[in-house]
Amino acid sequence: MSLHSWKDFRLYVITGENYHTGRSLVDVMEQTLLGGADMVQLRAKDLSKREVLAQAYTLRKLTDRYNVPLIINDYLDVALAVQADGVHLGQDDLPLKEARRILGPAAIIGISTHHIDQALDAERDGADYIGVGPVYPTGTKAGRKAVTTDYVREVAKQVKIPWVAIGGITLGNVGEVIAAGASRVCAVSAIVGSEHVAETCRSFRTALTGQQGAGGSGETRTIRINGRNEQTNAQSVHALMEQLGFAGKRMVVELNGVIIAREAWHTALLEQGASLELVHFVGGG
Ligand SMILES: Cc1ncc(COP(=O)(O)OP(=O)(O)O)c(N)n1
């Protein structure tokens, strides 16, 4: 028995095999689950129905092991065949009422929305959650205009059912999306395309569930940076790099003698007395 409702999900990860670079679907998606993804969607726009079905069976087994809901994009028949938890529908896919009639009251049905009118319609028509995006332009949904964080703010004010921000969301901009009111985010490329998938998921979760999105705790601690004592209120390596203006720079960061991959900066916490070595590479070649 699960103690949680699926509605408590925070980090929704969608498959995107074009980003897997030699890694298998199941390996990559297991890494997302280990990193704390708590909702998974199978989205395969270029595969035959049989291939999608095979992947859906594989992901059903995997997500069952982690007790995480599996949602199938577009295909109700595949969702029914593998006993997925639900489907995700776009504005041009099967209408919500038809999908509900076919799948029944227990299925989780999510709908993409790009405007507040669509969001309120979906809510009225019985959607279980809505997708809100693309917040930023994204190659995963090329050609679709970004709705911007203005729409996120609008949804945060008006929508009562669960909703998830999606589209071009990365560790670099998730703070802005959270600041606009999002408590759940969904991503493809920033997660399944990252080198350290589980670490990336952990960093997303920290951003979503941490006390302060920007990482400043207000409590000042003394840490050592390149041999000098410094005062900081940054909670994580990421927050410190932001404060120092190093976030986008080519850096090697060593914390207490261990090199920290950029994707782990969010989860690497700076405790009193921590010792950091920062090396900044200047120029190219
Ligand atoms: C959570 C979530 N939000 C939006 C979408 C996009 O669905 P749709 O608009 O139908 O586009 P495709 O994904 O089918 O290309 C989604 N899949 N999941």
Ligand SMILES: Cc1ncsc1CCOP(=O)(O)O
């Ligand atoms: C499927 C979808 N729907 C709206 S944006 C999007 C793509 C999200 O992918 P990414 O996280 O790589 O931008």
Ligand SMILES: [Mg+2]
């Ligand atoms: Mg669709």
